[in-house]
Amino acid sequence: MSISDSTVSTRISENLARVRQNIAAAALRAGRRPEEIRLVGVTKYVDTEIARVLVEAGVVELGESRPQELWRKAEALTELNVQWHLIGHLQRNKVKRTAEMVTLIHSVDSWRLLQEINQCAANGPLPVRNVLLEINVSGDAAKHGLQAGDIESLFPEIAKLGHVAVMGLMTMSGLESTPDQKRQEFAALRDLRDKLSRSQPPNVVLQELSMGMSDDFEIAIEEGATIVRVGSALFEGIHS
Numbered sequence: 001m002s003i004s005d006s007t008v009s010t011r012i013s014e015n016l017a018r019v020r021q022n023i024a025a026a027a028l029r030a031g032r033r034p035e036e037i038r039l040v041g042v043t044k045y046v047d048t049e050i051a052r053v054l055v056e057a058g059v060v061e062l063g064e065s066r067p068q069e070l071w072r073k074a075e076a077l078t079e080l081n082v083q084w085h086l087i088g089h090l091q092r093n094k095v096k097r098t099a100e101m102v103t104l105i106h107s108v109d110s111w112r113l114l115q116e117i118n119q120c121a122a123n124g125p126l127p128v129r130n131v132l133l134e135i136n137v138s139g140d141a142a143k144h145g146l147q148a149g150d151i152e153s154l155f156p157e158i159a160k161l162g163h164v165a166v167m168g169l170m171t172m173s174g175l176e177s178t179p180d181q182k183r184q185e186f187a188a189l190r191d192l193r194d195k196l197s198r199s200q201p202p203n204v205v206l207q208e209l210s211m212g213m214s215d216d217f218e219i220a221i222e223e224g225a226t227i228v229r230v231g232s233a234l235f236e237g238i239h240s
């Protein structure tokens with residue numbers, strides 16, 4: 001670390017307190033309880049030792065967008081009982097190892113990936129793996145994700161997968177979107193969840209909405225996020 005350990009941990013604790021306050025305030029504005037919202041600390045910008053400081057400050061759920069980086073940090077921090085979340089694109093050849101290490105895969109962006117997770121779980125130590133379906137609500141062609149209109153027609157096929165539980169939906173707002181557009185995108189994900197909830201098979205639960213990052217988590221919470229994925233706001237003032 002480039003600055004002293006105590007400075008890093010003070011900074012991270014202050015950042016975390018501020019993020020938690022903002023989460024709570026957004027929840028209350030929306031008439032929700034702050035405890036309903038899970039904070040996943042995204043550690044992709046920092047090294048393992050700084051991730052460790054975040055865990056020691058009290059964030060037990062960590063997210064990484066690259067599988068190899070998740071493996072590396074998870075192995076270095078095994079004694080800490082972190083619950084890992086994969087939040088970025090997962091290639092099928094990395095499913096086996098990743099699925100055994102994470103509590104939730106947020107970024108299922110194709111039917112073939114979902115099948116592969118099911119297959120690996122069928123042959124692996126953990127009988128059912130929890131996933132979210134990543135939806136490209138902004139329609140941004142550069143982004144990963146399933147199209148909202150395609151999900152319902154997949155339900156009969158998803159129902160046959162005995163080793164995955166679809167716990168909800170995930171999205172990222174458009175990079176260029178204004179705050180109002182972000183709000184519409186998050187609301188669209190919630191509306192999709194509500195619509196799909198009428199026809200879902202038993203292994204599709206849809207209780208989670210993973211949406212909101214450092215610069216838009218408050219809007220996401222106002223629109224129903226149950227999980228926010230926050231990176232840079234937790235590491236302000238830290239250079240690793």
Ligand SMILES: *Cc1c(COP(=O)(O)O)cnc(C)c1O
Pocket residue numbers: 042044065087088172212213214215229230231232233
């Ligand atoms: C990097 C990343 C985040 C966190 O982004 P910040 O803006 O740094 O909070 C959240 N979700 C995904 C999918 C990411 O790749």
